Amino acid sequence: MYSIIREVDTEFRELAHDIDEARAAVAQAQAAEARVFARAAAVGARRVAALGSPSSREAELPLRALAAELGAAARMSDRTVQRHMNDAATLTEKFPATFNAWEQxxxxxxxxxxxxxxxxxxxxxxxxxxxxxxxxxxxxxxxxxxxxxxxxxxxxxxxxRTLTERHQEARASRGASVRDIGDGMAEFSTIQPAVLAHAMHDRLTQQAKTLKNADPTDTRTLDQIRADLVADMLLTTTPTVETGAGLSDGFGGLGAIRGI
Missing domain, CATH: 1.20.5 (Single alpha-helices involved in coiled-coils or other helix-helix interfaces)
Structure with missing residues (x-):
């Protein structure tokens, strides 16, 4: 009986060792790919710098061309490639020891x-x-x-500094922006205090589910309904709270948030 248990334990240890080696190999391969993206980010930065003082639109061209080339080779979207390039560049600059540990x-x-x-x-x-x-x-x-x-x-x-101090400063970055993404579509985004952002998304989700459940023939996804609700709310309603200081945590107005 003892020999059987010992044999099983040996098999378990071997399996544990093999999975550990396999996981390390996966990490090393992913880190190697990230290094390519880091090199690509550096090449893109050099190409942009070579333009002198380009407009923001002109500065995007070398990066877009590079992302398109890598995307075709890796079968990824251009946006995914650019995100990987940005992440790899950040890792190289600010977390070099982490990058090395990943490669190992x-x-x-x-x-x-x-x-x-x-x-x-x-x-x-x-x-x-x-x-x-x-x-x-x-x-x-x-x-x-x-x-x-x-x-x-x-x-x-x-x-x-404390979280409260940092948050008060970070609130100044709140805003809204729009970016064209082609095919007659655009991306609308807003930066808000976290408590408001989560409350907004939660309210949209609750309303989207209510609409979806009320009409079984509605073929829209929840994401599509949420997007439609944002457009409807912003274009057909008017503010109903004091907005002089901004609807934000620490400045009142939170009472205006209502669940369904």
């Missing part, structure tokens, strides 16, 4: 994303370096999901 197969893509998510708000290079060192130690011992909560606390402890 010590951390996974999920770990890398979590480290970037919680480390980017640290604008001080020294604080970010301290964060990265500790984050990598923790990443090698746990899953990306469990790592997130741990790094959130770590990042907060390294911030020179």
């Amino acid at each position: 197969g010590r951390v996974s893509t999920g770990h890398v994303r979590t480290i970037m998510e919680h480390g980017l708000p640290l604008t001080d290079p020294d604080a970010r370096a301290l964060f990265e060192t500790e984050a990598l130690l923790r990443a090698e011992e746990t899953t990306p999901g469990r790592l997130g909560a741990s790094l959130a606390r770590l990042a907060e402890s390294l911030q020179p």
Whole structure:
């Protein structure tokens, strides 16, 4: 009986070893791809710099051409390629140790994303370096999901100012913008305090579900209904609250948010 158990334990250990090696190989391959995107981002930046003082539209042309070329080779959309280029450039510049650990197969893509998510708000290079060192130690011992909560606390402890102070300053960046994306379509986006953004999305979702349930013949997806609701609300209604200071946390107006 003991020999059977020992044999099973040996098989388990071998399987654990093999899966660990396989996961490391996957991480190394993904890191190698990210290095290509980082190189592409550097090439794009050089091409833009060579234009002298281009307009914002002209500056986009080299990057778009490069993204289209890489997208065709990798069978990805241009926008996906540009996002990968931006992420890889950020990783190269601000989290070099994390990039190296990824290439060595010590951390996974999920770990890398979590480290970037919680480390980017640290604008001080020294604080970010301290964060990265500790984050990598923790990443090698746990899953990306469990790592997130741990790094959130770590990042907060390294911030020179309180969350309240940072939030009050960040509120100044709120706004709305529109960007043409072709085929007669455009992307409308808005930057809001998180409490309002989540409340807005939740309200849209509740209303979309109500409309969907009320009409079984409605073939629109929830996303499509949410988009239609945004257009309807913005174009057919008028403000009903004081907006002099802005509908925002800390300035009143939250009472205007109503669930369905």
